[in-house]
Amino acid sequence: MSEGSQPKVEANILVLGAEKVGKSALTVRFLTRRFIGEYGDIESVYTHNVMVGGRDVCFSIWDSSCPQAAELQGWVSEKQLRWADGFVVVYSICDRSSFHLARQQLQRIRQLKRRSGSEKVPVILVGNKRDLQHRRAVSSEEGRLLALSMNSGFFEISAAETYHGALVVFHELLDLVRDSRSSGKKAVGIRGIVRTMSAVFGRRRTE
Numbered sequence: 001m002s003e004g005s006q007p008k009v010e011a012n013i014l015v016l017g018a019e020k021v022g023k024s025a026l027t028v029r030f031l032t033r034r035f036i037g038e039y040g041d042i043e044s045v046y047t048h049n050v051m052v053g054g055r056d057v058c059f060s061i062w063d064s065s066c067p068q069a070a071e072l073q074g075w076v077s078e079k080q081l082r083w084a085d086g087f088v089v090v091y092s093i094c095d096r097s098s099f100h101l102a103r104q105q106l107q108r109i110r111q112l113k114r115r116s117g118s119e120k121v122p123v124i125l126v127g128n129k130r131d132l133q134h135r136r137a138v139s140s141e142e143g144r145l146l147a148l149s150m151n152s153g154f155f156e157i158s159a160a161e162t163y164h165g166a167l168v169v170f171h172e173l174l175d176l177v178r179d180s181r182s183s184g185k186k187a188v189g190i191r192g193i194v195r196t197m198s199a200v201f202g203r204r205r206t207e
Protein backbone atom coordinates (compact mmCIF):
# COMPACT_ATOMS: atom_id res chain seq x y z
CA MET A 1 0.00 0.00 0.00
CA SER A 2 1.51 3.39 -0.84
CA GLU A 3 2.12 5.56 2.18
CA GLY A 4 -0.40 8.10 0.96
CA SER A 5 -3.34 5.67 1.24
CA GLN A 6 -2.51 4.44 4.77
CA PRO A 7 -5.21 5.39 7.30
CA LYS A 8 -4.52 8.39 9.56
CA VAL A 9 -3.17 7.49 13.02
CA GLU A 10 -5.25 9.06 15.82
CA ALA A 11 -3.71 9.62 19.26
CA ASN A 12 -5.44 11.15 22.30
CA ILE A 13 -2.78 12.53 24.66
CA LEU A 14 -3.52 13.71 28.22
CA VAL A 15 -0.99 16.19 29.70
CA LEU A 16 -0.95 16.05 33.51
CA GLY A 17 1.07 17.67 36.29
CA ALA A 18 1.05 20.15 39.16
CA GLU A 19 0.33 23.85 38.75
CA LYS A 20 2.89 26.01 36.89
CA VAL A 21 5.17 23.13 35.83
CA GLY A 22 4.83 24.03 32.13
CA LYS A 23 2.03 21.76 30.83
CA SER A 24 0.68 24.53 28.57
CA ALA A 25 4.16 25.70 27.59
CA LEU A 26 5.08 22.16 26.50
CA THR A 27 1.80 21.68 24.62
CA VAL A 28 1.87 25.06 22.86
CA ARG A 29 5.57 24.63 22.02
CA PHE A 30 4.71 21.31 20.25
CA LEU A 31 1.69 22.81 18.49
CA THR A 32 3.26 26.12 17.39
CA ARG A 33 7.04 25.60 17.84
CA ARG A 34 6.90 28.79 19.98
CA PHE A 35 7.32 29.64 23.68
CA ILE A 36 4.92 32.39 24.64
CA GLY A 37 5.77 32.82 28.32
CA GLU A 38 2.39 33.23 29.95
CA TYR A 39 -0.59 30.94 29.39
CA GLY A 40 -4.15 31.10 30.65
CA ASP A 41 -5.28 28.60 33.28
CA ILE A 42 -7.95 27.32 30.92
CA GLU A 43 -8.11 23.58 30.33
CA SER A 44 -8.07 22.96 26.57
CA VAL A 45 -8.10 20.10 24.03
CA TYR A 46 -6.06 20.89 20.92
CA THR A 47 -6.11 19.00 17.60
CA HIS A 48 -2.85 18.83 15.66
CA ASN A 49 -2.44 17.11 12.28
CA VAL A 50 1.16 16.31 11.39
CA MET A 51 3.26 13.83 9.38
CA VAL A 52 5.35 11.53 11.60
CA GLY A 53 7.62 8.96 9.97
CA GLY A 54 5.70 9.23 6.70
CA ARG A 55 2.34 8.64 8.42
CA ASP A 56 -0.51 11.12 8.74
CA VAL A 57 -1.09 11.58 12.50
CA CYS A 58 -3.91 13.44 14.25
CA PHE A 59 -2.94 14.33 17.83
CA SER A 60 -5.70 15.40 20.22
CA ILE A 61 -3.93 16.94 23.21
CA TRP A 62 -5.81 17.60 26.47
CA ASP A 63 -3.85 20.24 28.38
CA SER A 64 -5.40 19.56 31.80
CA SER A 65 -5.40 22.00 34.68
CA CYS A 66 -4.39 20.73 38.08
CA PRO A 67 -7.33 20.43 40.56
CA GLN A 68 -7.18 23.27 43.10
CA ALA A 69 -8.17 21.15 46.11
CA ALA A 70 -5.04 19.62 47.67
CA GLU A 71 -6.70 16.25 48.27
CA LEU A 72 -7.47 16.02 44.54
CA GLN A 73 -3.99 16.99 43.42
CA GLY A 74 -2.97 13.49 42.39
CA TRP A 75 -6.38 12.90 40.87
CA VAL A 76 -6.81 11.55 37.35
CA SER A 77 -10.49 11.08 36.50
CA GLU A 78 -11.85 7.86 34.99
CA LYS A 79 -13.15 10.02 32.10
CA GLN A 80 -9.63 11.29 31.41
CA LEU A 81 -8.23 7.76 31.63
CA ARG A 82 -10.83 6.33 29.26
CA TRP A 83 -10.25 9.19 26.77
CA ALA A 84 -6.46 9.03 26.68
CA ASP A 85 -4.36 6.67 24.55
CA GLY A 86 -1.18 8.08 26.12
CA PHE A 87 -0.08 10.31 29.00
CA VAL A 88 2.54 13.04 29.53
CA VAL A 89 3.14 13.61 33.25
CA VAL A 90 5.06 16.88 33.77
CA TYR A 91 6.95 18.16 36.80
CA SER A 92 9.34 21.06 37.22
CA ILE A 93 12.94 20.20 38.13
CA CYS A 94 12.80 23.27 40.43
CA ASP A 95 9.76 22.08 42.40
CA ARG A 96 9.97 18.91 44.53
CA SER A 97 6.28 18.97 45.37
CA SER A 98 5.48 18.76 41.63
CA PHE A 99 7.76 15.69 41.44
CA HIS A 100 5.87 14.01 44.31
CA LEU A 101 2.59 14.83 42.56
CA ALA A 102 3.92 13.31 39.34
CA ARG A 103 4.64 10.10 41.25
CA GLN A 104 1.06 10.04 42.59
CA GLN A 105 -0.37 10.61 39.10
CA LEU A 106 1.81 7.87 37.59
CA GLN A 107 0.68 5.47 40.31
CA ARG A 108 -2.98 6.35 39.74
CA ILE A 109 -2.69 5.89 35.97
CA ARG A 110 -1.09 2.44 36.37
CA GLN A 111 -3.56 1.39 39.08
CA LEU A 112 -6.64 2.36 37.06
CA LYS A 113 -5.28 1.09 33.75
CA ARG A 114 -4.33 -2.26 35.35
CA ARG A 115 -7.89 -2.50 36.69
CA SER A 116 -9.15 -2.10 33.13
CA GLY A 117 -6.82 -4.85 31.94
CA SER A 118 -4.28 -2.68 30.14
CA GLU A 119 -0.80 -4.05 30.75
CA LYS A 120 1.33 -1.61 28.75
CA VAL A 121 0.40 2.01 29.49
CA PRO A 122 2.00 4.59 27.13
CA VAL A 123 3.36 7.22 29.56
CA ILE A 124 6.22 9.73 29.34
CA LEU A 125 7.50 11.44 32.52
CA VAL A 126 8.84 14.93 31.73
CA GLY A 127 11.12 17.01 33.96
CA ASN A 128 10.59 20.54 32.60
CA LYS A 129 12.46 23.85 33.13
CA ARG A 130 15.87 22.25 32.63
CA ASP A 131 17.18 25.74 31.78
CA LEU A 132 16.85 26.65 35.46
CA GLN A 133 19.80 24.50 36.62
CA HIS A 134 20.67 26.99 39.36
CA ARG A 135 17.25 26.33 40.92
CA ARG A 136 17.30 22.56 40.45
CA ALA A 137 15.55 20.68 43.31
CA VAL A 138 15.08 17.28 41.61
CA SER A 139 18.08 15.42 40.19
CA SER A 140 17.95 13.79 36.75
CA GLU A 141 18.74 10.49 38.47
CA GLU A 142 15.61 10.73 40.63
CA GLY A 143 13.50 11.40 37.55
CA ARG A 144 15.06 8.52 35.64
CA LEU A 145 14.58 6.12 38.56
CA LEU A 146 10.93 7.11 38.99
CA ALA A 147 10.29 6.59 35.27
CA LEU A 148 12.05 3.20 35.41
CA SER A 149 9.98 2.11 38.42
CA MET A 150 6.79 3.12 36.59
CA ASN A 151 7.83 1.56 33.28
CA SER A 152 7.46 4.94 31.57
CA GLY A 153 9.63 6.99 29.20
CA PHE A 154 11.63 9.91 30.61
CA PHE A 155 12.91 13.23 29.27
CA GLU A 156 14.29 16.36 30.91
CA ILE A 157 13.50 19.33 28.66
CA SER A 158 13.05 23.08 28.63
CA ALA A 159 9.88 24.18 26.88
CA ALA A 160 11.25 27.71 27.17
CA GLU A 161 14.49 26.95 25.33
CA THR A 162 13.78 24.54 22.47
CA TYR A 163 11.08 23.05 20.27
CA HIS A 164 13.07 19.82 19.94
CA GLY A 165 12.41 18.69 23.51
CA ALA A 166 8.64 18.96 23.07
CA LEU A 167 8.84 17.24 19.67
CA VAL A 168 10.75 14.27 21.07
CA VAL A 169 8.29 13.82 23.96
CA PHE A 170 5.21 13.63 21.70
CA HIS A 171 6.87 11.53 19.01
CA GLU A 172 8.23 9.04 21.56
CA LEU A 173 4.78 8.82 23.14
CA LEU A 174 3.22 8.19 19.73
CA ASP A 175 5.59 5.22 19.28
CA LEU A 176 4.53 3.86 22.70
CA VAL A 177 0.84 4.26 21.79
CA ARG A 178 1.32 2.42 18.49
CA ASP A 179 3.36 -0.33 20.19
CA SER A 180 0.65 -0.85 22.81
CA ARG A 181 -2.02 -1.02 20.09
CA SER A 182 -0.07 -3.58 18.05
CA SER A 183 0.74 -5.70 21.14
CA GLY A 184 -2.94 -5.45 22.09
CA LYS A 185 -3.87 -6.78 18.63
CA LYS A 186 -1.22 -9.53 18.92
CA ALA A 187 -2.58 -10.48 22.35
CA VAL A 188 -6.09 -10.72 20.91
CA GLY A 189 -4.70 -12.70 17.99
CA ILE A 190 -2.84 -15.10 20.30
CA ARG A 191 -5.89 -15.42 22.56
CA GLY A 192 -7.90 -16.17 19.44
CA ILE A 193 -5.46 -18.90 18.35
CA VAL A 194 -5.43 -20.44 21.86
CA ARG A 195 -9.23 -20.41 21.92
CA THR A 196 -9.39 -22.11 18.53
CA MET A 197 -6.76 -24.68 19.47
CA SER A 198 -8.48 -25.51 22.75
CA ALA A 199 -11.80 -25.73 20.93
CA VAL A 200 -10.33 -28.21 18.43
CA PHE A 201 -8.27 -30.28 20.91
CA GLY A 202 -10.88 -29.90 23.64
CA ARG A 203 -13.58 -31.27 21.27
CA ARG A 204 -11.32 -34.20 20.23
CA ARG A 205 -10.70 -35.15 23.91
CA THR A 206 -14.42 -35.34 24.63
CA GLU A 207 -15.34 -37.26 21.45
Ligand SMILES: Nc1nc2c(ncn2[C@@H]2O[C@H](COP(=O)(O)OP(=O)(O)OP(=O)(O)O)[C@@H](O)[C@H]2O)c(=O)[nH]1
Binds near residue numbers: 161
Ligand atom coordinates in the same frame (compact mmCIF):
# COMPACT_ATOMS: atom_id res chain seq x y z
N1 LIG B 1 12.35 29.00 32.75
C1 LIG B 1 11.32 28.27 32.28
N2 LIG B 1 10.04 28.67 32.53
C2 LIG B 1 9.03 27.90 32.04
C3 LIG B 1 9.26 26.73 31.27
N3 LIG B 1 8.03 26.19 30.93
C4 LIG B 1 7.10 27.01 31.48
N4 LIG B 1 7.70 28.04 32.13
C5 LIG B 1 7.04 29.13 32.88
O1 LIG B 1 6.35 28.53 33.96
C6 LIG B 1 5.10 29.22 34.18
C7 LIG B 1 3.95 28.21 34.08
O2 LIG B 1 3.90 27.71 32.75
P1 LIG B 1 2.53 27.06 32.24
O3 LIG B 1 2.80 26.44 30.92
O4 LIG B 1 1.42 28.03 32.34
O5 LIG B 1 2.35 25.92 33.35
P2 LIG B 1 1.05 25.00 33.57
O6 LIG B 1 1.52 23.73 34.16
O7 LIG B 1 0.25 24.92 32.31
O8 LIG B 1 0.27 25.87 34.66
P3 LIG B 1 -1.29 25.73 35.12
O9 LIG B 1 -2.11 25.95 33.87
O10 LIG B 1 -1.45 26.79 36.12
O11 LIG B 1 -1.46 24.35 35.67
C8 LIG B 1 5.03 30.32 33.13
O12 LIG B 1 5.51 31.53 33.71
C9 LIG B 1 6.00 29.86 32.05
O13 LIG B 1 6.60 30.93 31.34
C10 LIG B 1 10.62 26.34 31.01
O14 LIG B 1 10.93 25.35 30.36
N5 LIG B 1 11.59 27.16 31.55
